Amino acid sequence: MLIALLIAYFATHLDSGTASPLLGDPDRLESVLKHQVKDPLRLAQLEALIADLKKAEQERQQQRRAAVKAVEEIGARQDATAAELEAAYAGLLDGQRARRDRHLSLRLRLAALTTPAEWTAVVGELSPPPPEPAAAK
Amino acid sequence: MSPRTPLLLAGALLAAGCSHAPPPTPQAWARSEVEAARTEVRSIVADKVRADRADALLVELLEAFDRAGARSEALKKQVDALDRRQDATEVQFQAVLATGDADRLRELHEFAAIREQLARLLTPEEWRKSSAARRKLLELQLQPQPL
Numbered sequence: 348m349l350i351a352l353l354i355a356y357f358a359t360h361l362d363s364g365t366a367s368p369l370l371g372d373p374d375r376l377e378s379v380l381k382h383q384v385k386d387p388l389r390l391a392q393l394e395a396l397i398a399d400l401k402k403a404e405q406e407r408q409q410q411r412r413a414a415v416k417a418v419e420e421i422g423a424r425q426d427a428t429a430a431e432l433e434a435a436y437a438g439l440l441d442g443q444r445a446r447r448d449r450h451l452s453l454r455l456r457l458a459a460l461t462t463p464a465e466w467t468a469v470v471g472e473l474s475p476p477p478p479e480p481a482a483a484k
Numbered sequence: 485m486s487p488r489t490p491l492l493l494a495g496a497l498l499a500a501g502c503s504h505a506p507p508p509t510p511q512a513w514a515r516s517e518v519e520a521a522r523t524e525v526r527s528i529v530a531d532k533v534r535a536d537r538a539d540a541l542l543v544e545l546l547e548a549f550d551r552a553g554a555r556s557e558a559l560k561k562q563v564d565a566l567d568r569r570q571d572a573t574e575v576q577f578q579a580v581l582a583t584g585d586a587d588r589l590r591e592l593h594e595f596a597a598i599r600e601q602l603a604r605l606l607t608p609e610e611w612r613k614s615s616a617a618r619r620k621l622l623e624l625q626l627q628p629q630p631l
Contacts, residue, residue: 425603425611429596436592444585451577458570466570474567 373397376473383468389460396460400453407446414438511553518546528613529606538605545598552591559584 377397384390418435421427458466522542529535562580566572603611 422599425606425608427600427603429593429600432596432599433592436596440588440592447581451574451581454567455574455577458572461570463570470568474564 373401376469379469379472383465383472384461393457393460396453396456400449403449404446407442411439411442414442511549514549514553515546518542518549524614528610534605538602541598541602541605545595548591548594548598552587555587555591556584559587 377394380390380393380397384393414435417438418432421431421435461469522539525538525542526535529538559580563577566577566580606614
C-alpha cells in the first residue's frame with residue numbers, strides 16, 4: 348500500500364534531520380578540513396576518521412535496503428497489523444540510530460582534534476547561518 | 485532539512501520529469517503524496533461512505549505528518565545549536581536525541597494505526613488497485629543515500 352511506504356519514507360527523512368549537519372557531505376567536510384587545518388599530523392587523523400565513516404556508510408546502505416524491503420513486504424499485505432508494521436519500521440529506525448550514533452561519535456572526535464578557531468571556521472563553512480535573534484521591542 | 489535530503493529528492497524530481505524545480509521539503513513531498521492518495525482513494529472506492537471514511541483517515545495522516553515534521557524541525561534546531569559548540573558533550577547530544585527517539589516511536593505508532601484502519605476499510609480488489617502506486621515509492625526508498 349502506498350501509505351505504508353510513504354510512512355517509511357517520511358520517517359526516514361524525519362530522522363535524517365537529526366544527524367550532525369557537519370557530516371552531511373564527507374567530501375565537502377574533507378575539503379574544508381584541508382583548508383582550515385594546517386597541522387599535517389592532525390589533518391591525517393581527521394582524514395582517517397572520514398575514510399572510516401565512508402566505509403561504514405557503504406555497509407549501512409546494504410542493511411538499509413534489507414530493512415526497506417522488509418517494510419515493503421509487510422506493507423503490501425492487506426492483513427498486516429499495526430504491530431507488524433511497527434516491528435518492520437523498527438529495523439529501519441535501528442539502522443538510522445546506529446548511523447546517527449556513529450555520526451555523533453565522529454563529530455565528537457573531530458571536535459577533539461581541532462582547535463577552537465579551526466572548529467569555528469569549519470562550522471562557519473559547513474553550517475547554515477544561525478537564526479537571527481528576535482528584534483528588541 | 486538534512487544535507488542528504490536534497491539529493492534523494494532530486495532523484496524523485498528527475499523521475500517526475502521536473503529536474504529544474506527546487507526539491508520540496510520532506511513535509512511538502514509527503515503532503516503532496518497524501519493528497520495524491522486521497523484522489524486515488526476517491527477513484528478506487530466507489531462506495532461513498534467508505535471513500536469518505538478513507539479520506540478522513542488520510543487527512544488524519546496528513547495532520548500527523550505535519551505534527552511530526554514540526555517536532556523534527558524543532559529537534560534539528562537543537563542539534564544544530566549543539567553542533568556549533570566545540571565543547572558540546574555526548575551526554576548533551578544524547579539527551580536531545582533521546583527526546584526525538586521517543587517522539588519517533590509515538591509517531592510511528594500513530595501512523596501504523598491509521599494505516600491499519602485504511603487497510604481494513606478497503607476490499608481486497610481496492611487494495612490490489614492501490615498497490616500499483618507504491619512501486620514508485622519503493623524505488624525511491626531503495627536508492628543509495630548520501631551520508
